[in-house]
Amino acid sequence: MLRVGIIGAGVISKLNALGYIYSKDAEIVAVADKDRDNAIGKLERWGIRTAKIYEDYKEMVEKEDLDIVEILTPHHLHAPMTEYCAKAGVPAISVQKPMAHSITDCQKMIDACKEHDVKLKVFENFIFAPHILKAKELLDEGIIGERTNFRINTVLTGGPHMPYSLIESYLWRVQVDKCGGGPLVYDDGIHKFSLALWLMNQERVEKVYAWIDYFSGIMDGPSNIFWKYPTEEDKLPKYGSMEFSLAPNMYFPSNYYACEEFIEISGTKGMMWINQCTSGGNFLSKASEYPPIIVYTDGEVKNYGEDLAMDWRYSFINSTEDFIGAVKNDEDPVYTGEGGMGLSIFAKMPYISNQEQREVYWDEITPFAEANNSCLVEKFFTKRKSIFQMLKYNWRVRKDMKKGKKQGLKHTEFKYTYQK
Numbered sequence: 001m002l003r004v005g006i007i008g009a010g011v012i013s014k015l016n017a018l019g020y021i022y023s024k025d026a027e028i029v030a031v032a033d034k035d036r037d038n039a040i041g042k043l044e045r046w047g048i049r050t051a052k053i054y055e056d057y058k059e060m061v062e063k064e065d066l067d068i069v070e071i072l073t074p075h076h077l078h079a080p081m082t083e084y085c086a087k088a089g090v091p092a093i094s095v096q097k098p099m100a101h102s103i104t105d106c107q108k109m110i111d112a113c114k115e116h117d118v119k120l121k122v123f124e125n126f127i128f129a130p131h132i133l134k135a136k137e138l139l140d141e142g143i144i145g146e147r148t149n150f151r152i153n154t155v156l157t158g159g160p161h162m163p164y165s166l167i168e169s170y171l172w173r174v175q176v177d178k179c180g181g182g183p184l185v186y187d188d189g190i191h192k193f194s195l196a197l198w199l200m201n202q203e204r205v206e207k208v209y210a211w212i213d214y215f216s217g218i219m220d221g222p223s224n225i226f227w228k229y230p231t232e233e234d235k236l237p238k239y240g241s242m243e244f245s246l247a248p249n250m251y252f253p254s255n256y257y258a259c260e261e262f263i264e265i266s267g268t269k270g271m272m273w274i275n276q277c278t279s280g281g282n283f284l285s286k287a288s289e290y291p292p293i294i295v296y297t298d299g300e301v302k303n304y305g306e307d308l309a310m311d312w313r314y315s316f317i318n319s320t321e322d323f324i325g326a327v328k329n330d331e332d333p334v335y336t337g338e339g340g341m342g343l344s345i346f347a348k349m350p351y352i353s354n355q356e357q358r359e360v361y362w363d364e365i366t367p368f369a370e371a372n373n374s375c376l377v378e379k380f381f382t383k384r385k386s387i388f389q390m391l392k393y394n395w396r397v398r399k400d401m402k403k404g405k406k407q408g409l410k411h412t413e414f415k416y417t418y419q420k
């Protein structure tokens with residue numbers, strides 16, 4: 001049995017723990033959180049009474065003889081924690097996306113894990129959602145021919161959604177020196193950049209252009225981002241785009257965050273639409289107009305994935321299974337350190353483009369450029385101005401939420417039962 005220690009028992013640990021709870025090959029033996037109550041609450045929730053609790057993760061690593069450490073903390077802590085665990089002899093580390101707040105830190109993590117022969121996974125889950133796996137399988141079979149254009153729209157809805165604290169769980173996300181960017185394009189965006197590469201069978205993009213607005217004061221959106229994939233000679237050029245749209249008055253019950261994703265992929269002989277991910281399972285999923293996958297090709301429209309579980313939690317379970325399998329069989333996980341660093345590079349490019357109003361190339365985002373201050377994301381959150389903007393924005397959401405509650409719309413917590 002692989003002995004797992006979790007560092008950080010905040011919001012996302014609820015979902016990250018599931019893959020270990022259901023695994024026959026691994027068990028959570030310890031949780032470290034500087035806020036002891038967070039760890040106590042989560043262990044209670046998971047029904048794990050035997051695991052030890054630590055406030056200092058270093059003490060946990062020293063005492064517990066761990067096979068796996070799962071790092072679920074704010075981004076600026078990922079590198080020091082990874083480096084410490086690697087040096088202390090933990091053989092396998094899974095670190096939540098984004099790999100780190102800077103590319104310099106990503107490189108340090110790769111180097112430390114190589115030096116100490118540690119298996120490193122950068123945990124990204126969207127590509128493991130059951131309907132996304134199905135879409136990838138269809139695309140790889142050539143259902144729409146050669147893939148030429150990718151588009152993803154993330155809509156920030158009015159909820160209702162799972163509860164989380166704006167001070168404890170959100171404040172660090174608006175501080176660029178802790179997050180690495182903003183909560184949408186960098187933090188959440190990593191998932192979408194991952195889909196943009198993985199579903200299109202690409203490892204990187206050539207260049208990016210972007211507009212990022214900070215309308216609500218605490219979110220880097222609405223945003224519009226465009227890119228070109230590397231193009232082979234005599235082949236059709238390939239492009240992609242990403243939007244973050246604000247829809248504060250849109251009722252959209254979610255078991256998780258108040259957002260939803262819609263993807264459109266064009267190919268040389270067809271098109272694919274992928275509906276929903278984060279909030280899947282709500283009334284939109286039940287509408288016949290919104291099956292998980294729709295494909296148009298050869299004069300026919302077909303739906304796919306209607307039999308698959310449209311619940312975001314399975315993406316976490318599957319991604320953890322990928323890591324446990326990689327540890328057991330000594331294989332590379334998805335993503336490795338290099339892959340994870342690529343996602344961070346991609347997610348930084350739009351900020352530099354927005355700041356300098358120009359196309360930004362992949363190779364410009366390096367540790368060397370960070371040291372020269374030539375690819376640093378600018379701070380956007382200022383206490384007075386941003387909080388005033390946020391209050392104005394949230395007033396609108398809350399007003400409509402009251403209406404929604406009267407209509408019986410509410411957030412429902414999922415149960416810890418396994419349904420495959």
Ligand SMILES: NC(=O)c1ccc[n+]([C@@H]2O[C@H](COP(=O)([O-])OP(=O)(O)OC[C@H]3O[C@@H](n4cnc5c(N)ncnc54)[C@H](O)[C@@H]3O)[C@@H](O)[C@H]2O)c1
Binds near residue numbers: 013034074097125
């Ligand atoms: N995969 C996804 O879809 C997804 C979704 C949300 C968050 N995340 C990622 O998960 C990570 C954590 O996010 P979150 O939303 O759970 O954050 P959070 O703020 O809710 O939780 C962070 C936890 O880390 C603890 N912590 C902070 N410093 C610590 C230290 N020095 N030692 C021990 N514990 C410490 C905090 O007390 C807190 O409990 C981030 O990398 C984030 O980007 C991923």
